[in-house]
Amino acid sequence: MVKQIHDxxxxxxxxxxxxxxxxxxxxxxxxxxxxxxxxxxxxxxxFAYIMSPAIKRLYPNKSDRISAMKRHLLFFNxxxxxxxxxxxxxxxMEEQRANGGDVDDTEINxxxxxxxxxxxxxxxxxxxxTVRPVLSAFAASLVIGGFGIYGPIxxxxxxxxARLLFRYEAQKIGYQNGTDIINFFNTGIxxxxxxxxxxxxxxxxxxxxxxxVKVNFSITDQLAEQVTKLSGHFFGKLIGSGMTAIAAIGxxxxxxxxxxxxxxxxxxxxxxxxxxxxxxxSGILSxxxxxx
Amino acid sequence: MSIISTILILIIAFVVGMDGIxxxxxxxxxxxxxxxxxxxxxxxxxxxxxxxTLQMIMIGWMNVGAAVAPxxxxxxxxxxxxxxxxxxxxxxHGIALTIPVAVIGQLLNVAIRKSIVKVxxxxxxxxxxxxxxxxxxxxxxxxxxxxxxVLIPTALVMVVNPVYIQWLFNQVPAGVTNGIxxxxxxxxxxxxxxxxxxxADHTLWIWLGIGFLIAAFSNLGIFTLALIGALLTLLxxxxxxxxxxSKPENGGNDDMDDFDKELDDL
Numbered sequence: 001m002v003k004q005i006h007d008x009x010x011x012x013x014x015x016x017x018x019x020x021x022x023x024x025x026x027x028x029x030x031x032x033x034x035x036x037x038x039x040x041x042x043x044x045x046x047f048a049y050i051m052s053p054a055i056k057r058l059y060p061n062k063s064d065r066i067s068a069m070k071r072h073l074l075f076f077n078x079x080x081x082x083x084x085x086x087x088x089x090x091x092x093m094e095e096q097r098a099n100g101g102d103v104d105d106t107e108i109n110x111x112x113x114x115x116x117x118x119x120x121x122x123x124x125x126x127x128x129x130t131v132r133p134v135l136s137a138f139a140a141s142l143v144i145g146g147f148g149i150y151g152p153i154x155x156x157x158x159x160x161x162a163r164l165l166f167r168y169e170a171q172k173i174g175y176q177n178g179t180d181i182i183n184f185f186n187t188g189i190x191x192x193x194x195x196x197x198x199x200x201x202x203x204x205x206x207x208x209x210x211x212x213v214k215v216n217f218s219i220t221d222q223l224a225e226q227v228t229k230l231s232g233h234f235f236g237k238l239i240g241s242g243m244t245a246i247a248a249i250g251x252x253x254x255x256x257x258x259x260x261x262x263x264x265x266x267x268x269x270x271x272x273x274x275x276x277x278x279x280x281x282s283g284i285l286s287x288x289x290x291x292x
Numbered sequence: 293m294s295i296i297s298t299i300l301i302l303i304i305a306f307v308v309g310m311d312g313i314x315x316x317x318x319x320x321x322x323x324x325x326x327x328x329x330x331x332x333x334x335x336x337x338x339x340x341x342x343x344x345t346l347q348m349i350m351i352g353w354m355n356v357g358a359a360v361a362p363x364x365x366x367x368x369x370x371x372x373x374x375x376x377x378x379x380x381x382x383x384x385h386g387i388a389l390t391i392p393v394a395v396i397g398q399l400l401n402v403a404i405r406k407s408i409v410k411v412x413x414x415x416x417x418x419x420x421x422x423x424x425x426x427x428x429x430x431x432x433x434x435x436x437x438x439x440x441x442v443l444i445p446t447a448l449v450m451v452v453n454p455v456y457i458q459w460l461f462n463q464v465p466a467g468v469t470n471g472i473x474x475x476x477x478x479x480x481x482x483x484x485x486x487x488x489x490x491x492a493d494h495t496l497w498i499w500l501g502i503g504f505l506i507a508a509f510s511n512l513g514i515f516t517l518a519l520i521g522a523l524l525t526l527l528x529x530x531x532x533x534x535x536x537x538s539k540p541e542n543g544g545n546d547d548m549d550d551f552d553k554e555l556d557d558l
Binding site for chain 1: 310313314315316317318319321323324327336337340341343344345347348349351352353354361362383384391394395405406408409411412415416418419420421422424427428430431432434435438467468470471472473474475476477478479480481482483484485486487488489490491492493496497499500501502503504505506507508509514515517518521522524525526528529
């Protein structure tokens with residue numbers, strides 16, 4: 001104990017240090033990042049808002065505080081949940097800087113800019129492209145399957161647990177490793193992780209399309225029944241699920257093709273409404289059982 | 293409607309509007325927003341059912357980069373209010389209503405994202421003064437404006453006499469609402485197409501196909517399928533990694549550890 005105190009006093013004394021309460025406050029604020037999303041500098045004020053407990057702690061001096069606020073109001077935009085990793089790294093840099101470390105403004109901003117692109121490339125496919133569709137599709141199927149309130153509760157709890165845990169850990173890891181994270185990015189690991197999340201995301205999209213895209217042909221069941229009578233149960237089932245499957249994947253691919261041709265999703269939906277109205281009127285399409 | 297449920301609905305509309313821009317808590321997703329409105333109005337069952345149905349329609353509506361997708365928060369609240377509230381529309385009517393309201397919500401959202409720039413300039417002034425609490429206030433004012441984006445239209449709808457709204461919807465021919473109800477299963481394809489389009493590159497299509505075929509011709513549950521997907525992903529990357537082992541490389545094992553971590557996060 002005595003030795004420790006001696007060690008500390010022999011080193012250059014730390015002037016200011018972030019406290020556990022600051023980390024908690026910053027973690028809480030990170031859930032409100034996008035509130036001031038704007039077309040000029042996007043998430044800039046959001047980032048400054050998250051950093052503000054740290055700015056307050058680290059820069060009691062007015063001119064330092066002003067320059068810290070200004071540098072965090074520069075352009076920033078990334079996938080929201082991944083932003084906690086950036087916050088962690090920036091916190092460690094700011095703490096070094098406040099204690100006279102060799103860190104300047106442009107360096108902090110360069111780190112933010114270097115991280116936001118790659119993290120956006122992982123974050124969107126992972127969170128909005130995989131976790132949310134899988135969880136919410138499962139929750140919606142619970143609702144339609146008659147489990148009522150358990151669907152929404154499951155979705156809310158599972159999503160927010162995953163999100164908050166991720167943000168908390170990412171902020172901690174970012175702070176502990178500081179700018180080493182950037183070196184870690186350059187090892188190619190990031191590329192492989194991006195690849196892994198995209199592969200998994202595409203696989204799950206295939207699953208979801210198969211389970212939830214449905215063209216409700218009113219004749220599918222009758223046709224399957226006829227085939228079952230003629231050539232056995234196996235072929236009947238194959239025709240039934242084969243027809244449903246081809247319609248589902250075909251429709252999805254057509255939608256992708258239209259979106260790539262810059263056609264607004266709203267117009268595609270209106271077009272599908274039209275097909276639904278004509279199809280229902282002519283008896284080709286029917287309404288799903290739970291809506292009748 | 294009682295005063296308590298009116299107040300509750302307005303609070304829900306405000307919170308949903310705020311979360312619509314935050315995209316954090318997912319309270320604005322229809323499966324939750326409609327359920328909350330269902331609780332506030334005392335018609336929980338129809339709220340949940342409407343929420344589940346709208347969720348399938350809007351599941352893939354997401355902002356990619358700076359592009360703003362059709363709005364989710366406003367149509368979720370307005371549809372739920374009209375289905376569960378005193379107007380008591382059918383769920384089919386509620387679904388038909390969402391598309392025009394989603395377009396209105398999107399226009400409002402874009403307009404606000406533009407005008408928030410002025411508030412951000414006030415935050416710049418705060419930075420020049422070194423005034424942290426003023427800067428934070430600007431952020432929270434922006435958040436409230438986004439909350440009002442849903443609260444105000446909701447309040448306007450609540451003021452209109454239910455009889456007029458019912459009359460209006462009775463003018464819509466049954467063929468149209470039934471036709472729209474028949475297209476629900478198809479409409480979810482649009483949202484999935486948005487997501488697939490975001491992720492797709494030419495090496496990834498095969499994975500869409502594999503996932504699709506396994507799910508289409510089996511009766512496995514979605515979490516079993518997710519496990520299969522995770523294992524296949526790991527297997528593939530392990531094979532690729534092994535293939536590249538002949539070339540000078542280090543840290544291969546660390547790669548695998550990180551995948552495990554990443555997948556645990558899922």
